[in-house]
Amino acid sequence: MWDYTDKVREHFLNPKNVGEIPDADAVGEVGSLACGDALKLYLKLDENKERIVDAKFQTFGCASAIASSSALTEIIKGKTLDEALDVSNQEIAEFLGGLPEEKMHCSVMGQEALEVAIAKYRGGPVPGHDHDHLHPEMEGEIVCKCFGITDQFLKKVISDNKLHTAEQVTHFTKAGGGCGGCIPQINELIAEVMGDQPKEERKRPEKLTNLRKMQLIQDILEKEVRPLLWADGGDLELIDIAGSTVQIAFRKACAGCVSSGHTAKFVEQKLREFVAEDIVVEEVEG
């Protein structure tokens, strides 16, 4: 069981400001059913359109997601839009007496919904997730396909929260918590933002004995390739390795898929990147 603070329990069991504001000035929506949590935030402004006079929310998610939404609305009521933009995810977590680290993404979701609401109201570019591609105007490139999370957003969360490992980034944003395929890119972003070296970078070794090469090929297929295929309901099986020729057979959704040719190329690319330049991947019936 999670060790939630009394504050989290209180805001989960009796959340404040639940509901919608029919004539809201600003609405921010983040997350999705598929992601496992989502928040829709409604803001009502005063007549000068400056100060938040009312805030309400609807949330789909776990206890800490509901509590974070409740906390967020309590924090921002009475603030001007500029003051509200200064609210950080840490502030939401602190308001609740802290969140388990694995649940920090709930506080990030709150902060993000607020930013989206204000950005949309002001007509600027919309930061953040884009799981359902609701916001074509959104900034940045998608890094994590499983959760639809952009590089811009990740960089912001990494620097705001001083994150040093991919695991932390997953706890704060969910990115990397699905198939794991984006973890190398997350490590690069951490290196870029925090200026230190990513922890586990795979590099292509200089020279390989045949045995090492075969082991490495298997290893890369297991860790880097199959998880990506599983995410789409596919799979592959290693049939044989002869010198630099790697024979694979596609399984499940990949078998008989028209784009399996592309997939074979993708596998080859991965193996060349991590094992050796001269690898050739052949698709066989097996």
Add this chain to the structure above:
Amino acid sequence: MKEIYFDNNATTKVDEAVFEEIRPYFCELYGNPSSMHFFGGQVQRKIDEARNRTAALLGALPEEIIFTACGTESDNAAIRSALEIFPEKRHIITTRVEHPAVLTLCRNLSKRGYRVTELTVDGDGNLDLDELRAVVDDDTAIVSIMHANNETGVIFPIEKIGAIVKEKGALFHTDAVQAVGKVPMNMASSTVDMLALSGHKLHAPKGIGAMYLRKGVPFRPFMVGGHQERNRRAGTENTVGIIALGKSCELAGHYLAEENSRVKALRDRLEAEILRLIPNVRVNGGGAERLPNTTSVAFEFVEGEAILLLLSEKGICASSGSACTSGSLEPSHVLRAMGVPFTCAHGSIRFSLSRFSTDEEVDAIIGELPPIIQRLRELSPFGREFLQK
């Protein structure tokens, strides 16, 4: 608050009769069964009795029972032994929906050069036996397929699977941790070579398990160092655990019919009432043959952890295949393998009953659950068009 415990696939209450059975073996009859004196000998006889009782529940011979520490140990011992017996065979077959005790081991082995095939399941959680037939080959050392699924209760056709496996000369292991005591078994006429069971799912305490090993099937022990269990599992016996398991197996045989009649009727009523009272609900694996005590229900537009915590406020203990409870971010591997729609994959709750479950408890859940779901749906931005007024 009196708990309403509907999480019996996680663990069970120790039966009072089991507790009475082991009580003297802590402070009075504490001898080591291996000792030559009368004081150890009387414990040895009690262990023999426990072995007979365990074997009787499975329809096995007493010498086919090896006591272990838990289901996970039994699974590990069986699979590792098979690989040692057939060093030239490099293929393992299992399923996508296996318990982590098997799945994690297999995935680790695949990193060490073994070829691992994970069979898929359909939307109801059923296996496709043709898929198994197509992949099992002369290189297959062991096929490890669970008897019944812990999350959904879906039962696999173990004997049909065993028959296919035998044709290719591979060993067949089944993790029957959830099935023992709920599904009748007769190892004497079975195709199963090895089977894992766990005491604490059967009203014995935690820390005791057993492995069935068919007579004549070669075995390489996982634990070495002593002659216990006929050299097949070294280490001083967990005497109280073994005696408890024996008693709980005897009781399980006794209550098997009740599990499949009264307990099943309770489960069916709980499930039917949930479906009747709450819209946008589905039963995971509802179309498959299932254990009599398990139901996994998926509620659309709400998230499982929130449901569990609100149930817990009312004293109701259940569990969830949702991501948030475990700290992982994706719904359980079982529900994903079944392709449960994303609108409700995060909102799945498992209720698992036991022979201690009552009508009143089912009534209480049926009373508390609909307002909890309604309340969370009112909070949710999704599915608002389906809200009950």
